[in-house]
Amino acid sequence: MCPEEEIKFLADIESDDQLKQDAIAQARLVKGMAQADYELIQELKNAPEAKIKYLLRPPRIIFRKPIMWLSVAASVAVLLFVGYKGYDYYDTTRLGMRYATALPIETLVRGDKDSTIETELQTLFGNVVERKELPSTTKRLSELWEISNEETYNDYTDYAPYIGWYLAIGYLEDYEKEKAKQLLKQMNEKGFSDVVIINVVDLLNKIQ
Numbered sequence: 001m002c003p004e005e006e007i008k009f010l011a012d013i014e015s016d017d018q019l020k021q022d023a024i025a026q027a028r029l030v031k032g033m034a035q036a037d038y039e040l041i042q043e044l045k046n047a048p049e050a051k052i053k054y055l056l057r058p059p060r061i062i063f064r065k066p067i068m069w070l071s072v073a074a075s076v077a078v079l080l081f082v083g084y085k086g087y088d089y090y091d092t093t094r095l096g097m098r099y100a101t102a103l104p105i106e107t108l109v110r111g112d113k114d115s116t117i118e119t120e121l122q123t124l125f126g127n128v129v130e131r132k133e134l135p136s137t138t139k140r141l142s143e144l145w146e147i148s149n150e151e152t153y154n155d156y157t158d159y160a161p162y163i164g165w166y167l168a169i170g171y172l173e174d175y176e177k178e179k180a181k182q183l184l185k186q187m188n189e190k191g192f193s194d195v196v197i198i199n200v201v202d203l204l205n206k207i208q
Contacts, residue, residue, distance in 0.1 A: 091208070092172055092175055092177050092207070092208075093172065093173050093174075093175060095172055095203070095206060095207065096169045096170075096171075096172030096173040096180075097131070097173060099169060099172075099199070099203050100128060100129045100166075100169050100173075101129060102165075102199045102203075103161070103162060103165050103166075103195070103196065103199060105122060105125045105126070105129075105162075117155055117156065117159075121144075121159060121162065121163070124137050124140060124141055124144075124166065125162070125166045127170075128141075128166045128169050128170045128173065131173050134170055134173060134174040135174065137170055138167060138170040138171060138174060138176075141163055141166060141167040141170060142167060144156055144159075144163050145160070145163050145164055145167055145183075148160035148163050148164075149190075160190075160192075161187070161192045161193065161196045164183060164186070164187045165187070165196065165199070165200070167183060168180045168183045168184050168187070168200075168203070171183065172207075177207060180207065181204065181207055184200050184203060184204045184207075185204065187200045188200050188201060188204065
């Protein structure tokens with residue numbers, strides 16, 4: 001709403017009890033949907049696959065007594081919203097897990113490098129594959145991604161495609177889909193090898 005419309009709306013609410021009740025009902029619905037979304041995400045992050053499938057099963061609704069249509073509509077809206085979010089979370093995280101090993105860790109560039117660098121990368125990439133400590137892992141990979149793309153050649157430059165790939169996968173597994181998409185688009189614009197770009201484009205096309 002523009003400021004004038006908001007002022008008029010608030011004035012109408014004060015003078016119309018029914019409008020006020022409708023507005024309160026809508027506000028509660030939106031709040032309930034947001035809370036349900038948050039609780040579902042927290043539940044799904046730690047739930048085994050079998051439980052996720054159980055939570056996302058089609059609901060069976062049996063009416064044993066008359067209910068106001070507004071309450072029915074609100075309940076259905078919440079169910080649809082939660083169901084969509086649950087499916088999107090499940091689909092996104094599974095997609096990340098499926099592509100996690102598309103660029104095997106064993107294919108890392110090897111040479112006269114400080115072994116501690118590869119040791120750290122192996123650990124970080126392993127965390128992504130195993131879905132361990134994702135927030136701290138993606139934070140560190142994000143820092144290394146920036147370093148590996150600096151104009152001046154450094155110890156991480158040759159590892160940039162792998163760092164970017166596993167960072168994108170980590171984002172997907174942690175349900176940070178927009179970050180993953182943005183990163184994959186950046187990778188697509190860089191002069192990485194055909195194998196990397198083919199996987200990047202393929203994954204981008206599969207992210208809804």
